[in-house]
Amino acid sequence: MSRFREVVPERLSEFLRKGFKARHFFPHRLYYLPRAGSDGMQLARSIYGVSDARRLRQVLLFATGPALEGIPSELFFDDDLVWHQQQLGLPGHVAAANLIVHGRALLTTARFSDIVQRIGRRRAYLTRVEKRFHGWDHMLLNGILNFAVEHGLTTIRFPTAEVAMANTDPARHVEPALFERIYDHDILARFEAERRGRLWIVDVSRNQDRGVPPNVAYERLPDQRTICVCHDIERELGHVDVAPAFATVAATVSRANLFRMLEIEARRGVRGTYNVVGCFLNEVRQDIEQRQHEVSFHSYDHTRHLNQVGACRGIDYRIKGYRPPKSELTPELTDDHLAFHNFEWLASSPRSIGAPYPAMRAGIVRIPIEFDDFPMYKMGMSFDAWERDALQTVRERQVIAFGLHDCYAQYWLDRFDEFLAKLERLGRFATLGEVASRVALGCAE
Numbered sequence: 001m002s003r004f005r006e007v008v009p010e011r012l013s014e015f016l017r018k019g020f021k022a023r024h025f026f027p028h029r030l031y032y033l034p035r036a037g038s039d040g041m042q043l044a045r046s047i048y049g050v051s052d053a054r055r056l057r058q059v060l061l062f063a064t065g066p067a068l069e070g071i072p073s074e075l076f077f078d079d080d081l082v083w084h085q086q087q088l089g090l091p092g093h094v095a096a097a098n099l100i101v102h103g104r105a106l107l108t109t110a111r112f113s114d115i116v117q118r119i120g121r122r123r124a125y126l127t128r129v130e131k132r133f134h135g136w137d138h139m140l141l142n143g144i145l146n147f148a149v150e151h152g153l154t155t156i157r158f159p160t161a162e163v164a165m166a167n168t169d170p171a172r173h174v175e176p177a178l179f180e181r182i183y184d185h186d187i188l189a190r191f192e193a194e195r196r197g198r199l200w201i202v203d204v205s206r207n208q209d210r211g212v213p214p215n216v217a218y219e220r221l222p223d224q225r226t227i228c229v230c231h232d233i234e235r236e237l238g239h240v241d242v243a244p245a246f247a248t249v250a251a252t253v254s255r256a257n258l259f260r261m262l263e264i265e266a267r268r269g270v271r272g273t274y275n276v277v278g279c280f281l282n283e284v285r286q287d288i289e290q291r292q293h294e295v296s297f298h299s300y301d302h303t304r305h306l307n308q309v310g311a312c313r314g315i316d317y318r319i320k321g322y323r324p325p326k327s328e329l330t331p332e333l334t335d336d337h338l339a340f341h342n343f344e345w346l347a348s349s350p351r352s353i354g355a356p357y358p359a360m361r362a363g364i365v366r367i368p369i370e371f372d373d374f375p376m377y378k379m380g381m382s383f384d385a386w387e388r389d390a391l392q393t394v395r396e397r398q399v400i401a402f403g404l405h406d407c408y409a410q411y412w413l414d415r416f417d418e419f420l421a422k423l424e425r426l427g428r429f430a431t432l433g434e435v436a437s438r439v440a441l442g443c444a445e
Contacts, residue, residue, distance in 0.1 A: 002221055002441040005030040005146065005214035007139070009065060014212045020142075024135025026067040028094070030143040030214060031060045032445040035363030038084040040098040041339040043109035046167050047159055050100050050107070053339040053362040057099040057445075059147065061140050062092040067132055071125060081121055082114045085318060088437040095136040097144055106148045106156045110164070111140055111182060137182055141190045145211040148204045158187050158200040221438055225427030227394060228401035228435060229272040229420075230323070230347065230369065231261060233284065235407060237277055237302035238325060246377075250407035257409035258284060261416070266291050268420045273432040275323035275347070275403075277302050278312040294431035296321030296347070304330055309341050320344040321432055323403075327352045327369065335362035345436035347401065358399055358435050360443045365436040372403035376411040383415050387422075394426050399435060 009027045016022060036044075037058030044050040073091045076082060087093040094115055100107040113136045119129045148156050159167070161183040165174050184200075187193050191207045193200040236250035265272060274288045275298035288295055300311035302325045309322065309332055320343065324333060327349035338346060343364065350356050350368035358367045370393055375381040394400050404412070412419070423429070 002031075002219045003444045004217055004219065005032070005143065006064070006217045007212070007214045011212065015142075018210055018212055020138060020212075021135070023131075024138040026063055026132060026135065026139065027065045028067065028139055029062045029064055029092075029217075030146075031062070031088075031441065032147055033058045033060065033363075033440055034360065034443055034445060035344070035440065036339040036342075037096060037098040037110075038086060038112075038342060039110060041336065041342075043098060043167055044100050044107070045340070047109055047163060048100060048102070048107050048157075050102065051336055053335045053364070055100050055102060056339065056363055057101060057147070058086075059097040059099060059140065059143050060086060060088070060093065061095040061136065061143060062090055063094050063133065064092060068092050070128060071132070075122065075125060075129075076115065078122070079318075081118050083118060083318070084112070084114055085320070088441055089434060090441075094133050095140050097140050099144065099147065101151065101153070104152070104154045106144070106151070106153045108144060108156065108158050109167075111137060113137070117178075137186045138190060141186060142211050143214065145191075145202075145204070145207060146213050149208055149211070149213070154204055156202040156204060158183065158193070158202065160184060160195065160198050160200060163198045221442055223398070225394075225397075226399045226430045226435060227423050227427045228367075228399075228430055228432050229265075229270060229423075230401055230403045230432065231258075231272060231274045232298050232323065232325075232372075232403050232405045233258060233274055233276040234298055234302050234325070234405065235277070235280070238405075238407065246407075253410055254406040257406045257413060259287070260413050261404075261406070261409060262287060262291055262293075264413075264417050264420070265293070268417065268424070270420055270424075270429050271431055272429070273321070273347075275321070278315045281315055294321075294433050295319060296323055296345075296432065298323050299325050304328070306332065308332065309337060309343070313341050317342070321347060321436070323347045323369075324352075329353070335364055338364050344440075345432060347432055357397075358439045360439050365439045367401055367432050367435055369401050369403050370397065373405055373408045373412060377408045383412050386412070387415070387419060390419075391422060391426070394423065400427075401432060401435070 015025050036056040095113040097111045098109040119126050161179040164183045165179050187200045191202045193202050235254040236247040239247040273294045275296045277298050278300040297312040299308045322343050329352050345365040347367040353366040355366045
């Protein structure tokens, strides 16, 4: 079950009575999630000195009903347009805000709308999107005020435009007028606010009557058995030091194994998650993603060297998931560090993550990998015995994720198509990211 706040079209008159402009209103849903949000931890540290992922929250705003008419659903899933990719698999994602609960104060950092602020990349829909969602920040600010009221918080702190610009990626072109409108003008239009230093301070009790409380509603999430096929793409890197003879074999067969996996899954219409070692991700990424698979990191170079997570971010900034080699949680894989580097999910053995089923902790969704193909390599287990155990494990779980390796694929590839057909009869396939989104929705406050 997922909890959300909803504003339906019939409530326009209430917004008008509270001083909102008609052009700012559109029906929408708000999800309050117990996680960092895009750059949430980085901004929490730099603006407020907060480093505890458990305090961070995210507000997601989705347009609904007539607000979506004439706008293709796929526009909201265009990765070039919706850069931060915070849709959670739902259509209509318009805006997001990052929050921190600090005692009885609500601290805010970034507020943004990718689809509005980047719609120039899709000029055919520019006028429609800008006109329809012109008031995204006003609807978002109303949701933030409601969050504070519901949680019994006394003050809200907003960064000024000066602070927001100082904490923006220096590689990004900054338009001061845009920041001033969002971080200064919108705050003063919406609230009775006092500037203290580089922050706007809003007293919740004095401003409560300026907001329109959305209705609380619930939606049932899919409960069909879900099967996640994961591939750890590591070539010979996992065996160079421990089994050099096998590493030579793996170096020879892994690339061809990868392409056979992709071909078989394409014929079956199966989407999986490919956990790829970062140092060669760019060599294989296009082949994987053009077949609609999800990509996550499997460390940077499959070693225990420090800063694997940071090195991965040097390769790609937006990938959401991390799968540690050998399911070993190294000291850097803490909640706070993963949140700081914008990871949303971690997939590892049930023992290592302390979770028998997918669950969120401190904003990070932990997904257990129940079994993999290692026994066929290490213990000489036959494919028939392995498959029998695998299918039985799948039958016993409502959500199940398992791993297969490119370096071990020669033990099972000839039977892979047949194995997928058997899995297909037991449930629906999903990526780890889709499971993580469903868990996040189920944790909405």
